[in-house]
Amino acid sequence: MSPSSLIYTSRSEVEVYRFSWPVSIGLPVLMVAVQAFLPLYLPFLRIFDFGLLLTIFFAVSRRSQLSGIVTGAAIGLLQDCFTRTPFGVFGIAKTLVGYGASSIGIRIDVTIRGPGSC
Amino acid sequence: MNFFSRHRNTVVLAAVLLAQLLALAVQVKRQTAEGPVSVIRLVVVGAITPLEKAMVYTGDGVRDTWRNYVGLRGVRQENERLREEIAAMRLERAHEQEELRQAHRMQALLEFKQKWIDTTVAAQVIGTSGMASSHLLFLDKGSDAGIQRDMPVITPKGVVGKVLTVFGDSSQVLMINDASSGMGAIIADSRLVGIVKGTAAGELQLAYIMAGETVKPGEQLVTSGGDRVFPKGLPIGTVQSVHQGHDLFLDIKVKPAAELRRLDEVLVITQQRDRLPDQAEVGDVRAADILSGRLPSVPPPVEEKPAAAPAQPAAVHDGEAGRSGPQ
Numbered sequence: 001m002s003p004s005s006l007i008y009t010s011r012s013e014v015e016v017y018r019f020s021w022p023v024s025i026g027l028p029v030l031m032v033a034v035q036a037f038l039p040l041y042l043p044f045l046r047i048f049d050f051g052l053l054l055t056i057f058f059a060v061s062r063r064s065q066l067s068g069i070v071t072g073a074a075i076g077l078l079q080d081c082f083t084r085t086p087f088g089v090f091g092i093a094k095t096l097v098g099y100g101a102s103s104i105g106i107r108i109d110v111t112i113r114g115p116g117s118c
Numbered sequence: 119m120n121f122f123s124r125h126r127n128t129v130v131l132a133a134v135l136l137a138q139l140l141a142l143a144v145q146v147k148r149q150t151a152e153g154p155v156s157v158i159r160l161v162v163v164g165a166i167t168p169l170e171k172a173m174v175y176t177g178d179g180v181r182d183t184w185r186n187y188v189g190l191r192g193v194r195q196e197n198e199r200l201r202e203e204i205a206a207m208r209l210e211r212a213h214e215q216e217e218l219r220q221a222h223r224m225q226a227l228l229e230f231k232q233k234w235i236d237t238t239v240a241a242q243v244i245g246t247s248g249m250a251s252s253h254l255l256f257l258d259k260g261s262d263a264g265i266q267r268d269m270p271v272i273t274p275k276g277v278v279g280k281v282l283t284v285f286g287d288s289s290q291v292l293m294i295n296d297a298s299s300g301m302g303a304i305i306a307d308s309r310l311v312g313i314v315k316g317t318a319a320g321e322l323q324l325a326y327i328m329a330g331e332t333v334k335p336g337e338q339l340v341t342s343g344g345d346r347v348f349p350k351g352l353p354i355g356t357v358q359s360v361h362q363g364h365d366l367f368l369d370i371k372v373k374p375a376a377e378l379r380r381l382d383e384v385l386v387i388t389q390q391r392d393r394l395p396d397q398a399e400v401g402d403v404r405a406a407d408i409l410s411g412r413l414p415s416v417p418p419p420v421e422e423k424p425a426a427a428p429a430q431p432a433a434v435h436d437g438e439a440g441r442s443g444p445q
Contacts, residue, residue, distance in 0.1 A: 029166060033166050033170050033245075035248030036170055037174065040244075040380075041177070046249065047250050069127070081159045081162040082163070082245075082254070083247045086142055088142035089142070092135060092142075095131070095138065099131050
């Protein structure tokens with residue numbers, strides 16, 4: 001076994017999370033609502049992009065580039081609805097982020113295993 | 119087919135990006151100020167707004183409960199302090215009302231038309247754009263409440279922005295500190311005219327004041343009315359700092375009068391009207407009379423009364439004295 005195979009987990013061993021449709025749709029909608037609501041009371045939260053975090057979370061968890069692209073585009077376009085910018089500004093950015101995050105998720109396993117598990 | 123299955127993800131990525139780029143290009147080319155609200159935006163905002171309203175109303179309920187029970191400590195002392203303030207302000211108000219009447223008389227004589235705020239609609243802020251780069255607000259009232267595009271939005275402290283997009287039961291407001299916002303402004307004391315614009319960092323700046331002009335920090339800015347959106351004389355903010363710009367103009371930063379970062383309720387001005395000051399309160403007064411009233415005048419001579427004359431009511435004397443002017 002080469003040293004690299006010790007570092008990188010093979011794809012068949014990587015844990016892939018699946019989300020139900022209500023979660024896949026409801027979580028981005030809830031995220032947009034929270035992102036719009038919270039800065040009313042905590043203005044500094046404007047600097048956090050919850051859409052970016054959610055895109056990375058879904059993309060890394062699902063470990064599918066196709067899913068990352070679609071999720072990123074959907075969340076980005078959802079955010080575009082709440083800004084004055086034309087549709088596509090956030091959409092393109094999040095599409096690329098989703099693709100990149102899922103590509104990284106395929107290659108790197110970031111799951112923390114307990115001391116008993118091997 | 120073989121190529122597609124082998125590079126499926128890359129092809130999908132390219133297709134999604136291309137579609138969004140094309141959509142972006144079309145929107146940028148067709149973008150007009152009076153463009154219709156896009157269907158997607160309407161549907162998404164319509165779906166999310168009830169959620170935001172629920173969050174805001176729940177938060178307000180909790181906050182009101184806290185304020186109305188726990189936060190009432192020290193109200194008695196505050197009440198006494200406020201009573202003293204009211205007494206002082208009443209005196210100040212009486213003086214200002216006299217000045218206002220004088221100004222109205224002068225305006226009427228000069229047939230000076232002015233924009234008056236006729237009706238306003240109070241609305242609650244239920245959301246923001248959520249992005250640091252985009253300063254937008256969502257209100258819980260829309261076209262159902264009579265709100266239309268480009269209507270000014272204010273608070274008692276100052277200007278907030280103008281209505282950008284109107285939905286059925288909500289509306290989107292472009293704040294004055296957004297980078298794409300601009301409004302006519304006058305420095306209250308020096309009467310210098312400029313444009314207050316937002317910056318990418320969400321700050322306000324007064325543009326187009328020539329470098330040779332004198333502007334000091336602390337000076338008040340009000341709306342000029344020249345943009346045909348905001349009525350004249352609404353407070354915008356105060357000059358925060360003045361620096362020499364890189365071009366012919368001064369670099370002036372403005373501190374907004376309204377608390378733009380913490381907005382709870384706002385007023386939307388739904389109707390303005392060109393109107394003259396009320397003629398009834400003016401009466402038949404000449405401009406010279408008004409001006410002479412402001413000049414130091416010689417006190418009227420005191421008539422010497424005969425000692426044996428019978429006492430008469432003071433009102434009669436006053437009336438006669440009033441009629442016995444220069445004829």
